[in-house]
Amino acid sequence: MLELQGVSRSFGDRRVLDDVSFTVGQGRLTGFVGGNGAGKTTTMRIILGVLAPHAGTVTLDGRPLDGARRARFGYMPEERGLYPKMKLAEQLTYLARLHGFDKGAAADRAHDLIDRLGLTERAGDPVESLSLGNQQRAQVAAALVHQPEVLVLDEPFSGLDPMAVEVVQSVLAERAAQGVPVLFSSHQLDVVERLCDDLVIIAGGRIRAAGSREELRRAHATERHEIVVAGDMGWLRDEPGARVDELAAGSAVFEADEATAQRVLREALARGPVQSFAPLRPSLAEIFREVITDEEPADAAGRTQELEAAR
Amino acid sequence: MSTTTSHRAPQAPSLGRATLLVAEREITSQVRSKSFLISTAVLLVAILAGIVISGLMSQREPGTTPVAVVASVADSVSGSDLLEVTEVADREAAEEAVRSGDVDAAVVPGGEPLGVQVLAMDAAPDAVVGALTVAPEVELLDPAPADGGLRYLITFAFGLVFMTSVIGSGSMIAQNTVTEKQSRIVEILLSAVPARALLGGKILGNSAVALGQTAAIAAVAVLGLVVTGQDDVLTLIGMPLAWFVVFFAIGFVLLAGIFAASASLVSRVEDTGSVLQPAIWLTMVPYFLVVFFNDNELVLRIMSYVPFTAPVGMPVRLFLNEASWWEPLVALVVLVAATLAITALAARVYERSVLRMGGRVAVREALARSADA
Numbered sequence: 001m002l003e004l005q006g007v008s009r010s011f012g013d014r015r016v017l018d019d020v021s022f023t024v025g026q027g028r029l030t031g032f033v034g035g036n037g038a039g040k041t042t043t044m045r046i047i048l049g050v051l052a053p054h055a056g057t058v059t060l061d062g063r064p065l066d067g068a069r070r071a072r073f074g075y076m077p078e079e080r081g082l083y084p085k086m087k088l089a090e091q092l093t094y095l096a097r098l099h100g101f102d103k104g105a106a107a108d109r110a111h112d113l114i115d116r117l118g119l120t121e122r123a124g125d126p127v128e129s130l131s132l133g134n135q136q137r138a139q140v141a142a143a144l145v146h147q148p149e150v151l152v153l154d155e156p157f158s159g160l161d162p163m164a165v166e167v168v169q170s171v172l173a174e175r176a177a178q179g180v181p182v183l184f185s186s187h188q189l190d191v192v193e194r195l196c197d198d199l200v201i202i203a204g205g206r207i208r209a210a211g212s213r214e215e216l217r218r219a220h221a222t223e224r225h226e227i228v229v230a231g232d233m234g235w236l237r238d239e240p241g242a243r244v245d246e247l248a249a250g251s252a253v254f255e256a257d258e259a260t261a262q263r264v265l266r267e268a269l270a271r272g273p274v275q276s277f278a279p280l281r282p283s284l285a286e287i288f289r290e291v292i293t294d295e296e297p298a299d300a301a302g303r304t305q306e307l308e309a310a311r
Numbered sequence: 312m313s314t315t316t317s318h319r320a321p322q323a324p325s326l327g328r329a330t331l332l333v334a335e336r337e338i339t340s341q342v343r344s345k346s347f348l349i350s351t352a353v354l355l356v357a358i359l360a361g362i363v364i365s366g367l368m369s370q371r372e373p374g375t376t377p378v379a380v381v382a383s384v385a386d387s388v389s390g391s392d393l394l395e396v397t398e399v400a401d402r403e404a405a406e407e408a409v410r411s412g413d414v415d416a417a418v419v420p421g422g423e424p425l426g427v428q429v430l431a432m433d434a435a436p437d438a439v440v441g442a443l444t445v446a447p448e449v450e451l452l453d454p455a456p457a458d459g460g461l462r463y464l465i466t467f468a469f470g471l472v473f474m475t476s477v478i479g480s481g482s483m484i485a486q487n488t489v490t491e492k493q494s495r496i497v498e499i500l501l502s503a504v505p506a507r508a509l510l511g512g513k514i515l516g517n518s519a520v521a522l523g524q525t526a527a528i529a530a531v532a533v534l535g536l537v538v539t540g541q542d543d544v545l546t547l548i549g550m551p552l553a554w555f556v557v558f559f560a561i562g563f564v565l566l567a568g569i570f571a572a573s574a575s576l577v578s579r580v581e582d583t584g585s586v587l588q589p590a591i592w593l594t595m596v597p598y599f600l601v602v603f604f605n606d607n608e609l610v611l612r613i614m615s616y617v618p619f620t621a622p623v624g625m626p627v628r629l630f631l632n633e634a635s636w637w638e639p640l641v642a643l644v645v646l647v648a649a650t651l652a653i654t655a656l657a658a659r660v661y662e663r664s665v666l667r668m669g670g671r672v673a674v675r676e677a678l679a680r681s682a683d684a
Contacts, residue, residue: 082495
């Protein structure tokens, strides 16, 4: 388990991370969500030791990280980087060798990953000649080529077409299934929603919410329900305890506590057939919006002081 | 992906092994690059052509040499068709003719036992001396300390080879450093190996390439000299050349460290030019010193001990026979010490600044910062 505790970091007077704590569990795909400048990349760079925290610790299975343990991490930096003129397969082989694989094993691993990510025909091409989407896949391969024990990926899905998203998604899920903690950031909330087990939401350098996707959904569940019937739902307006949000001929979205909702359902059944009735679960986008609503727009300059004053 | 999971992740490589891996990549990527192959080929062909042409020139039939002869000794040069004889009245007139450049030499009456003497400006003209039936005494009016042409050529060559190969490979190191920084692959690399291995491998790999290139130049030069029958030059420069290789190798590492550290201060390839200025000046100094001061013993003596100029200065002094046997050893110790100190400093700057993106990092800042970045 990867654990961050009380991690803080400033650049000059600007505090970009403030007491950041969360965990990435064994075999959990953890989505790291936040707006631009929220502190996602800084957090990831600190996990990788590329940047030092000013306070706080990062531990793996309870032990602090050193260079040797970090060498077993797989990392995909925010700004994509591979040697532009080096051939894809050679480059991946080189990276695997830097992690200690011998030449043969490194080449095997490189080619397996290239095949898996659908880049077989591009193996002998220099990276700069690949399309953006393919460069992105190559970057994912670079993070995976040394059988990492922990995966930290900054925006692995940005710039990928839906097919490529599927491929990368399944590769990541596979790694998680092998017990690897996977942390990936994204602002494509739909992808995160579909893929991740756990969620960490960051805004203004602070963790706003963290937990499993279902937990978060429950925690942020509103008492909204949707009902679809064969007849008309107009009568709902007069129902005590139910507040109607939307109303169309045969369907309605309303807010009500559990007992009222059940009463509405019984009433509807009494009036005719009900096609569907379900509590409305908030989407990730809704949770995200709700969690960060108390934030001023994402420009971090001088924000800490303002936040402190507001509290 | 069942095949890949069968390899368990191994231990991270040692510092030495990681350094060698980085060096290997630097070498292969450079040796394969088209620009490197073409520029090396052009350089080698140019050197070979220069040697062959100069060989052909020296083997050419010599033309007639203009010579002034005082009438009283005119008999001594009569019958030589290699000389273009001008009779003059006396020694003063002959000397006048030599100084004005009208003739290359003059034959004048001399003391016993020969009765003739040859006057020339700075070197005894072979054609004249050979044409005389007896070997005359030669008096030089303006003697040069050594063979001026060759002296200039060899010192110039040492300076030029050092400067071009250091600037060439240094720029390559700098460019690779900034490319890694700009493309952020350095973040991936540093998550696998320490910064020292990255810097060490870069210096090692490029030094090997530069030395190999210089060795190829030397080999082509030797081959050319032997084939064209000019191998007597080799005996003159053999020993200084051996020292040059030793000094070159260490001096190169010194400057390579400076190039890499300088380049690590900026984040974009476009900014490399300005940040490399000091390193490039340091590399050009020895060249200009030997070109402008190659007959100033004091300047040469000083530059043969200063670490940045020693790789050129000391071999030049050895070639000119101006240095005692122990002097290169002392200079070498100074150079090695300076190289160790400067590369340690360079490694510090590199480690601190290679991950800092954005504007240019000040050297003082890079050195002063605690392990913060």
